[in-house]
Amino acid sequence: MLARLGARLRGVAEAAPWTNVYGLARTVLACCTLTTLLASETSTLFRPAQGIPGYPYCDGAPYSLFCVVPLETAHALAIVILLVAASGWRPRYTALPHWWVAVSFQASATIPDGGDQVAAVLSLLILPIALSDGRTWHWQRPAGQVNPVISLVAWSASLVIRVQVAGIYLQASMAKLGKEEWADGTALYYWFGDPQFGIPGWASGVLQPVLASPVGVTLLTWGTVAVEFALFLGLVARRAARPYLLVSGLALHASIAILMGLGSFALAMSASLILYLRPLDQPFAWRAGGLPAARRAVSRLVTGLHRPMTARNGAARSLGKGDVAGEEA
Structure with a gap:
């Protein structure tokens, strides 16, 4: 048995976890917080509330980006960090800033939702994988030999995730059964009729007849619990x-995102599902012209921005020496 276990561990250690599977999950996870910051002003995300002595909330989170940097500057800086992380560039260097932004927002925002909490936890748990990823882009195929010790650490992080x-899904399904409305199959009737989280007007014509039917609303309610338990x-x-x-x-x-407007929560849970149900050693086969082309476009943009800066720096150094030829270059 020990020999089989050792052979299994060697097989795991020789398989590289640094594929576009975890890369896609990182991108979706970064987009969870990014879309919230892009779609909301700081006055909406950080505002006074009962029981919160100040805003952004810093008493329990002095490390928060939104507490150590002026609020508007932190908002802009967080967006830049998340954009770079979502692009997939240098995961080894962008993983920690990504986690800092996610945990800072979850800790300092006035009313974070479940998606923000999931993003903060997952961006932490994914660190052993990202910090050991030496690729330029997390869309690339793993290159070179795999260090078995580092690989086992990364795979262990994947197991913890x-x-x-x-x-999360066990708690979600079991907790619902403890509520009378979920147990008797009527919960979604009340949720979809809620003035804040209820179904939008364009969908009411389709869903109202289903919700008005005892069989329809029961199937929707119990079906949600069944899917969560199956997950x-x-x-x-x-x-x-x-799959x-x-x-x-x-x-x-x-x-949930379409009917109840919980978009950032859906992104966080989608990233979770990719890490949970798609084996890291089974990379996605992107179609030609898809994400690889987008990665090349970003690479060209970065190179294009870098070259003029390098040229200006070279010209400045040459001018300092009085070299006219350097100025013309």
């Missing part, structure tokens, strides 16, 4: 079953 995500079972599901669970989970959160 999977256990964490499984726990928990993804922790022990065979690889062949995981179906992944599609089901993504569809669930997409419907």
